Amino acid sequence: MPKKLRRQEDPERTGAVIRNARRIMADVKYKLSKFESNPPNELIQYVRGKISKLGSGIRRKTTVGVFGRTGAGKSSMLNAILGQKDLLPSGTICACTSVIIQVEANVTDSSYIAEIEFISKKDWDDELKTLNNVLSGDTDEKDDAMFDPANDKITALYGEDGVFKPIEELMKDTNFSEIPEFLRSEIKKITCDKASDLANEIGCFIEHNDQSPGGCYWPIVKSVTIKVPNCKDFLEHVVLVDLPGTGDCNKIRDQMWKMKLRDCSTVWIVSEINRAASDKEAWELVCSSITDMAPGGECRSISFICTKTDDINPQNYMRSSKLKDEDFQIAPEDSQQVNKRKTACILHRNEKAKERVKKIFCQQDKIKRYFKCDEGFFSVYTVSSEEFTKENPILKPEETELTELKDLLKIYNNSHTNDVASDYISEALGILSLIQGFNEINAEMRAVKSRLCNDLDKNLENAVGHLQEYCCQICSSLEECLSKGARESENNCTENAKELITPRNKPGGGFHKTLTALCKNNGYFRSKNGEMDLNKHLAKHMLEHIDKTFSEFFPVQEPISEKSLQAHFDKFTIITEDVKTKYENSPVLNHMLEFLKMEVLLVSMDLDL
Numbered sequence: 001m002p003k004k005l006r007r008q009e010d011p012e013r014t015g016a017v018i019r020n021a022r023r024i025m026a027d028v029k030y031k032l033s034k035f036e037s038n039p040p041n042e043l044i045q046y047v048r049g050k051i052s053k054l055g056s057g058i059r060r061k062t063t064v065g066v067f068g069r070t071g072a073g074k075s076s077m078l079n080a081i082l083g084q085k086d087l088l089p090s091g092t093i094c095a096c097t098s099v100i101i102q103v104e105a106n107v108t109d110s111s112y113i114a115e116i117e118f119i120s121k122k123d124w125d126d127e128l129k130t131l132n133n134v135l136s137g138d139t140d141e142k143d144d145a146m147f148d149p150a151n152d153k154i155t156a157l158y159g160e161d162g163v164f165k166p167i168e169e170l171m172k173d174t175n176f177s178e179i180p181e182f183l184r185s186e187i188k189k190i191t192c193d194k195a196s197d198l199a200n201e202i203g204c205f206i207e208h209n210d211q212s213p214g215g216c217y218w219p220i221v222k223s224v225t226i227k228v229p230n231c232k233d234f235l236e237h238v239v240l241v242d243l244p245g246t247g248d249c250n251k252i253r254d255q256m257w258k259m260k261l262r263d264c265s266t267v268w269i270v271s272e273i274n275r276a277a278s279d280k281e282a283w284e285l286v287c288s289s290i291t292d293m294a295p296g297g298e299c300r301s302i303s304f305i306c307t308k309t310d311d312i313n314p315q316n317y318m319r320s321s322k323l324k325d326e327d328f329q330i331a332p333e334d335s336q337q338v339n340k341r342k343t344a345c346i347l348h349r350n351e352k353a354k355e356r357v358k359k360i361f362c363q364q365d366k367i368k369r370y371f372k373c374d375e376g377f378f379s380v381y382t383v384s385s386e387e388f389t390k391e392n393p394i395l396k397p398e399e400t401e402l403t404e405l406k407d408l409l410k411i412y413n414n415s416h417t418n419d420v421a422s423d424y425i426s427e428a429l430g431i432l433s434l435i436q437g438f439n440e441i442n443a444e445m446r447a448v449k450s451r452l453c454n455d456l457d458k459n460l461e462n463a464v465g466h467l468q469e470y471c472c473q474i475c476s477s478l479e480e481c482l483s484k485g486a487r488e489s490e491n492n493c494t495e496n497a498k499e500l501i502t503p504r505n506k507p508g509g510g511f512h513k514t515l516t517a518l519c520k521n522n523g524y525f526r527s528k529n530g531e532m533d534l535n536k537h538l539a540k541h542m543l544e545h546i547d548k549t550f551s552e553f554f555p556v557q558e559p560i561s562e563k564s565l566q567a568h569f570d571k572f573t574i575i576t577e578d579v580k581t582k583y584e585n586s587p588v589l590n591h592m593l594e595f596l597k598m599e600v601l602l603v604s605m606d607l608d609l
Helices: 011-033 042-052 074-082 121-135 144-158 160-164 195-206 251-263 280-288 314-321 337-361 385-389 402-440 443-491 493-501 512-520 534-538 540-553 565-571 577-582 587-606
Strands: 062-068 100-105 112-118 188-192 221-228 238-242 266-272 301-307 378-382 524-527 530-533
Touching: 011 042, 011 402, 042 402, 062 074, 062 251, 062 280, 062 402, 074 238, 074 301, 074 385, 074 402, 100 251, 112 195, 121 144, 144 160, 188 195, 195 221, 238 402, 266 280, 301 337, 314 337, 337 378, 402 587, 443 493, 443 540, 443 565, 443 577, 443 587, 493 512, 493 534, 512 530, 530 534, 534 540
Parallel strands: 062 238, 062 266, 100 221, 266 301, 301 378
Antiparallel strands: 100 238, 112 188, 112 221, 524 530
């Protein structure tokens, strides 16, 4: 469920507070050990166990998904943020590659590390059969959308003559002697002292080299995780996921791509500023992925990043925009006239681009179905990686907006740190309240404690009953919507299928190749030309009927409505006002109630609410 970022505290202060809290709880645990008895005291054992588990809960890192077509400046932007020149290849990855690249902080030492995860040998053998069927078809009737990606994969891994070799030869283990980890289904780990050395080592796993086909292993790679040193202040609890954006016809890799997208807390869409507003590919990518980001995922914000802002011809821009030097307060005799004019044009175009992109975003029907087009959710950045990294820039660092993106990552990172610290301290206070309560209890209080237990049991039964009843209402509402959508999908299934598989650029042309590929892949096929999902297309009426109702029950943005399941979970409590009033004069029991509040909160955290 969406949650707002906490107010940012000083990381050093937060670290000092949590260290002090850990020392206190370690001291408490040590003192409790002096009260060990035979037979063991169950309460002391329980409390010591709770202290031992303090802070053991693992919060998932904030995941930032980064999309962008080849050549959009995505890798240059990430390199600039990381403070590295050539760690990620810039503009050399062929559009047909489908490798997920994750970037994290190496917080243990100063090495640059890459961990490469492969698909299984069996999955590759199965995919080879599909690729072979595509390549062995009638070349006069071949479908480039399927033929070209298949040819790219075979030639990348086996060389140009690979497409002529029998499939049995391609399946031999000897083809993979240089990467035994693939045959053993293990993760390959590469460690280097320099970023440039690591970039050279991992190139064959993420790049498609047309000049030297063969020995490019990206067709059998699921993902590459790169760990970078000296990034703790903004990547310790954040992971940057460089997503291919076009998926893959291999179902295992494509499913991983979608799962990563669903885990993204925020998404960055990268496009060149010259084409940002009209970048059809970028907008189609957002809209086609929206169901994975919204009802199926955890996306709380989207940023559109316009790159290459320094790529501008000031004279042409001023002429087309009807601007003059005096509009920018540039004097004719100014010795810095040329640089000032270019800087002014860059900043002027940046503001115009932000306005246009925001307007287009709010016009997307698929986006409006799930998200509110407000400043808190959607933002636009205009960046120049070139100006940020060169020795004599004409733009100030803040004008490149790379510093803003890095600060945004620091906010995510610090928010995670603050959340962990807050969780630890709250749980520790609950444990101390329990100790305090039992320390002060006496014989007279035992009867009162028993009555409190009975009251809490009744409250728990009632609260769970109300929650179960509301969950049944949700199921009933969704079933009704799905039934309506299913009937409509059934009545229109033939038309919907034809709509998807009939070639758009070949009126009246055949579609048996596409249909064959869909049937062999259980109704799903993805090529470099895009996704074809027959199952999803046939079910589109079901999605249309259920979307609005589902979004009401499971909203992805704040504020949440009273109708949402989150609102009902927030109201869930066993410590009602009646209980507080009834036992308000008992400090001992109030200590225990504080502990129970914390336990309820921990359950909510485990449910990821």
